[in-house]
Amino acid sequence: EAGVTQFPSHSVIEKGQTVTLRCDPISGHDNLYWYRRVMGKEIKFLLHFVKESKQDESGMPNNRFLAERTGGTYSTLKVQPAELEDSGVYFCASSPLPRTGGIEQYFGPGTRLTVT
Amino acid sequence: QKEVEQDPGPLSVPEGAIVSLNCTYSNSAFQYFMWYRQYSRKGPELLMYTYSSGNKEDGRFTAQVDKSSKYISLFIRDSQPSDSATYLCAMSLNSGNTPLVFGKGTRLSVIA
Numbered sequence: 215e216a217g218v219t220q221f222p223s224h225s226v227i228e229k230g231q232t233v234t235l236r237c238d239p240i241s242g243h244d245n246l247y248w249y250r251r252v253m254g255k256e257i258k259f260l261l262h263f264v265k266e267s268k269q270d271e272s273g274m275p276n277n278r279f280l281a282e283r284t285g286g287t288y289s290t291l292k293v294q295p296a297e298l299e300d301s302g303v304y305f306c307a308s309s310p311l312p313r314t315g316g317i318e319q320y321f322g323p324g325t326r327l328t329v330t
Numbered sequence: 331q332k333e334v335e336q337d338p339g340p341l342s343v344p345e346g347a348i349v350s351l352n353c354t355y356s357n358s359a360f361q362y363f364m365w366y367r368q369y370s371r372k373g374p375e376l377l378m379y380t381y382s383s384g385n386k387e388d389g390r391f392t393a394q395v396d397k398s399s400k401y402i403s404l405f406i407r408d409s410q411p412s413d414s415a416t417y418l419c420a421m422s423l424n425s426g427n428t429p430l431v432f433g434k435g436t437r438l439s440v441i442a
Contacts, residue, residue, distance in 0.1 A: 218373070247429065255434070256332075256432045256433055256435070257430075258432070262427070264427065269427065270429065305373055312425050317379060320376075321366075321374045324373055
């Protein structure tokens with residue numbers, strides 16, 4: 215079974231540009247999460263989808279970040295316009311609904327975003 | 331005060347040593363306590379989890395939770411070079427549909 219995949223693995227953009235990150239969860243997982251790790255800090259929650267609905271977006275830093283999950287499958291996270299402080303590693307994780315599985319969130323390898 | 335505190339290390343031990351990794355937390359509402367392992371350039375992978383207080387053992391790994399002290403530990407017995415990784419503690423309020431709150435992670439090196 216394929217794990218969570220993320221694309222691209224690494225992105226270098228200039229301040230003010232737009233970047234779109236993509237996450238493909240494990241097939242059948244209704245929960246999809248985005249997390250971010252800024253250098254020197256802990257991994258922090260950004261938002262949570264259940265199928266195509268945003269369940270919790272309390273961790274989104276500001277309105278420059280837009281996440282979508284059309285059709286309840288893959289998700290995209292767009293940063294527009296990017297700022298220097300957006301640099302970090304963006305992780306996506308997925309999990310089945312609690313009634314069908316355990317508590318584990320399965321993480322992708324992350325997208326390393328560098329804003330110069 | 332951060333919700334979860336974890337010493338980032340690095341921690342270097344000889345092969346065969348017993349390793350103790352710890353986290354403290356401030357939110358008494360946390361119910362699930364997890365340890366994730368992350369190898370370089372990979373995503374975190376769940377090692378084990380504990381619900382509420384108590385101990386859980388899985389092979390060479392033992393997780394302990396003391397809710398009264400808001401303190402969790404991971405012990406690794408007979409450590410191996412393949413255990414070299416970053417270990418992250420994580421916590422959540424409920425099972426399943428809730429975000430994880432992570433510590434910074436402790437980088438461990440086991441020297442052969």
